[in-house]
Amino acid sequence: MSARAGIVVTGTEVLTGRVSDRTGPWLADRLHELGVELALTVIVGDRPGDMAAALRFMAAEGMDVILTSGGLGPTADDVTAEVVGRFQGREMVLDEELSERIAEIVKPLARRWPSLDREAIAAANRKQATIPAGATVLEPVGTAPGLVVPPQDPARGPTIVVLPGPPRELQPMFSHALESGALRSALSGAVAYRRGTLRLFGIPESEIAETLRVAERDGVALDRLEITTCLKRGEIEVVTRYGPGDEEAYAALVALVRQRHADTLYSDDGSSVDEQVAALLRGTDADDGRGSGRARSIATAESCTGGLLAARLTDLAGASDYFRGAIVAYSDEVKVAQAAVPAELIARHGAVSAQVAQALADGARSQLRADVGVGVTGVAGPGGGSEEKPVGLVWLSVATDEREQLTRSVHLPGSRADVRDRATTVAMHLIRRALTA
Amino acid sequence: MSARAGIVVTGTEVLTGRVSDRTGPWLADRLHELGVELALTVIVGDRPGDMAAALRFMAAEGMDVILTSGGLGPTADDVTAEVVGRFQGREMVLDEELSERIAEIVKPLARRWPSLDREAIAAANRKQATIPAGATVLEPVGTAPGLVVPPQDPARGPTIVVLPGPPRELQPMFSHALESGALRSALSGAVAYRRGTLRLFGIPESEIAETLRVAERDGVALDRLEITTCLKRGEIEVVTRYGPGDEEAYAALVALVRQRHADTLYSDDGSSVDEQVAALLRGTDADDGRGSGRARSIATAESCTGGLLAARLTDLAGASDYFRGAIVAYSDEVKVAQAAVPAELIARHGAVSAQVAQALADGARSQLRADVGVGVTGVAGPGGGSEEKPVGLVWLSVATDEREQLTRSVHLPGSRADVRDRATTVAMHLIRRALTA
Numbered sequence: 001m002s003a004r005a006g007i008v009v010t011g012t013e014v015l016t017g018r019v020s021d022r023t024g025p026w027l028a029d030r031l032h033e034l035g036v037e038l039a040l041t042v043i044v045g046d047r048p049g050d051m052a053a054a055l056r057f058m059a060a061e062g063m064d065v066i067l068t069s070g071g072l073g074p075t076a077d078d079v080t081a082e083v084v085g086r087f088q089g090r091e092m093v094l095d096e097e098l099s100e101r102i103a104e105i106v107k108p109l110a111r112r113w114p115s116l117d118r119e120a121i122a123a124a125n126r127k128q129a130t131i132p133a134g135a136t137v138l139e140p141v142g143t144a145p146g147l148v149v150p151p152q153d154p155a156r157g158p159t160i161v162v163l164p165g166p167p168r169e170l171q172p173m174f175s176h177a178l179e180s181g182a183l184r185s186a187l188s189g190a191v192a193y194r195r196g197t198l199r200l201f202g203i204p205e206s207e208i209a210e211t212l213r214v215a216e217r218d219g220v221a222l223d224r225l226e227i228t229t230c231l232k233r234g235e236i237e238v239v240t241r242y243g244p245g246d247e248e249a250y251a252a253l254v255a256l257v258r259q260r261h262a263d264t265l266y267s268d269d270g271s272s273v274d275e276q277v278a279a280l281l282r283g284t285d286a287d288d289g290r291g292s293g294r295a296r297s298i299a300t301a302e303s304c305t306g307g308l309l310a311a312r313l314t315d316l317a318g319a320s321d322y323f324r325g326a327i328v329a330y331s332d333e334v335k336v337a338q339a340a341v342p343a344e345l346i347a348r349h350g351a352v353s354a355q356v357a358q359a360l361a362d363g364a365r366s367q368l369r370a371d372v373g374v375g376v377t378g379v380a381g382p383g384g385g386s387e388e389k390p391v392g393l394v395w396l397s398v399a400t401d402e403r404e405q406l407t408r409s410v411h412l413p414g415s416r417a418d419v420r421d422r423a424t425t426v427a428m429h430l431i432r433r434a435l436t437a
Numbered sequence: 438m439s440a441r442a443g444i445v446v447t448g449t450e451v452l453t454g455r456v457s458d459r460t461g462p463w464l465a466d467r468l469h470e471l472g473v474e475l476a477l478t479v480i481v482g483d484r485p486g487d488m489a490a491a492l493r494f495m496a497a498e499g500m501d502v503i504l505t506s507g508g509l510g511p512t513a514d515d516v517t518a519e520v521v522g523r524f525q526g527r528e529m530v531l532d533e534e535l536s537e538r539i540a541e542i543v544k545p546l547a548r549r550w551p552s553l554d555r556e557a558i559a560a561a562n563r564k565q566a567t568i569p570a571g572a573t574v575l576e577p578v579g580t581a582p583g584l585v586v587p588p589q590d591p592a593r594g595p596t597i598v599v600l601p602g603p604p605r606e607l608q609p610m611f612s613h614a615l616e617s618g619a620l621r622s623a624l625s626g627a628v629a630y631r632r633g634t635l636r637l638f639g640i641p642e643s644e645i646a647e648t649l650r651v652a653e654r655d656g657v658a659l660d661r662l663e664i665t666t667c668l669k670r671g672e673i674e675v676v677t678r679y680g681p682g683d684e685e686a687y688a689a690l691v692a693l694v695r696q697r698h699a700d701t702l703y704s705d706d707g708s709s710v711d712e713q714v715a716a717l718l719r720g721t722d723a724d725d726g727r728g729s730g731r732a733r734s735i736a737t738a739e740s741c742t743g744g745l746l747a748a749r750l751t752d753l754a755g756a757s758d759y760f761r762g763a764i765v766a767y768s769d770e771v772k773v774a775q776a777a778v779p780a781e782l783i784a785r786h787g788a789v790s791a792q793v794a795q796a797l798a799d800g801a802r803s804q805l806r807a808d809v810g811v812g813v814t815g816v817a818g819p820g821g822g823s824e825e826k827p828v829g830l831v832w833l834s835v836a837t838d839e840r841e842q843l844t845r846s847v848h849l850p851g852s853r854a855d856v857r858d859r860a861t862t863v864a865m866h867l868i869r870r871a872l873t874a
Contacts, residue, residue, distance in 0.1 A: 005700065013676070040479065041452060044478075061490055073642055075646040077665050208512065210717030211562065232450070306750070307763055310743055310747075311745045316670035324770075326763070327765075328751075331762060334762035381754070383754060414605045423469070
């Protein structure tokens, strides 16, 4: 890969974790599609000194392109444009026309908040329109303009692309940046690499480690593949980057994983369990895209996940085609009144039990008139655990009209948030199994 | 602040954004409590070269302590311990006893997966027990041991703390690291800084920028304060760090913000709207901790948020004390059958309307027998928008037995995920208003 890129995320709020960076990951994917290797990401506070140090570091490591996100706001702690200008040896100049365009953009704000201080807005405009001389302006999607700032000597030093932090502003503005000549030349000669993703559910990471050792013994050309494995929301993801000509090596790896882990490998095309469940519900799951042809509706009745499973099932656009609704039955009274769980089941077996999970799944189906019903009940913690029913114990059940009800329990580690999140992943896989012939 | 720290997050899965870093933010808070300033975070892939470069960068920037997270797994792409050892000029040695302790830890795995390959586990143990000579071992919480690796010359160079990536392993192990003499000496002389947080809802960031300019004019000693403002889930957060002796300057800033933004400043003690709503529902909201004394139960009926509001209300431990349940009414049929929304309201005004939001709030109260009912209905997008009811339009309503029902609409920008998330924030603030005398 000939072009290397680094990302500098600015903002004390990101550095201190009060805001999580959602732009770096997106940029990483775009760079990869362009055949540009993302080598480093640095997160710095709103301190000019640390920001400049990060730019020096990236330049010293030979980055062809540096992308910065954030630090373009109207407040004085937003200094990215100025620091980048100085780093590239360019003075800051007020772009009057840009300032006027920004003024146009923020006019609606004034309507939305009539009490708004005109002076505040004008000062913000001027600050945001003061840019390094010779930089290419990326028109604002929000109120902050982006910049492509080339090095003084085109032959040496990185081109710096300055973007705002909010993803909905950064993403279209990065596309505009790609159209700028300065950036194109910096990226010239990049070779597009391939990426293959395998997803497995229900085995420990050490099993994949062993499979990779076996692959080496079996003469799979692992040296041609850049393989990373990670645990992600309770699943194992094996992502492999490989260059043109190494398709065979990757195919050999996939074949070996499929052979050794047939029962736990559920995705080899990058599709997530969420996407697979959506396709199964739409009846478009088969490779020909037409699938079983049978569309099914789904509903959930949840206790410990508190609506997270419903939220996850409605994450994807168009979910209303198959998602009917959910009952979040936190109190036993709601379990009985809304999800039609027989009170004596709760009395006899307790709210966290196979029987209540099954009754919740049945209740979701019958009460919300869905083809598929899902029930989840467990102990999310940190309190409420017992010897017999410890924190992390979750019972799940999926009811359909086609086959016997699938019910299982898991004991999930971690915090309350971990248990709740992990339980939704287990539920998604149980739904997938119930809908897979 | 005398001690500076840097964090190196390793893992191509984090760099490429397939896994979001949850450890950096937590470490940032711990460091702050210790009076250690987090200056830089670098995210690198599982490449020894880039990882070593990040360590050199941190050392060159004068970090007293470097914390690494991740790269301690059993797979060959996990190389952190080795890279750190080399950087500190220490050779790698197999710690037999540690290897045996790890073997004990992973025994349960073998029971859980009887098919498990013994050889795979043994090899993983040996790899994870090979550590730099002279390093202090942090006992594994998962299977990976952590390390405190001091510099060869105690007088110069950073102490490096090597921690695993998973938060539930990293967090307790960092506490153990603090007990190690090597780390204590590296952190000696740190001065604990204060941090104050102001949260505002319902004004643009430019208003805060202007308030800061006014503060400067009014002679507030802003130069003594490190102020960062950020937009976070639709709210404005103003975080100020200040040293001993600068309490007055901060108090003056807070007084000015309270005076200029009385109607939108909702938190000056770091409390989130989630915590305030929980306290209001428990009836423990007043400063004396006893509050209004009236405990209230709450329930939601949600359409476009798909359960996210219920999930958010059950985020905090002990939510079952006040949260009764929720109806996720995605289909109109469920709105009518479960949430008791009159069908003709939907027919006359449409599912996304003030009337249906109010009926959902009423339905949540009556059907789930709660003191407080919340209704949310909107167009999350990307499809389903119209001239009259565009994507991002959300109607919200809160019904109580104490006061007139609060109903409002917002037009939220951004993606489907943004709209869904932002709508829950607006709902939390509407609940807060409804419960605030």
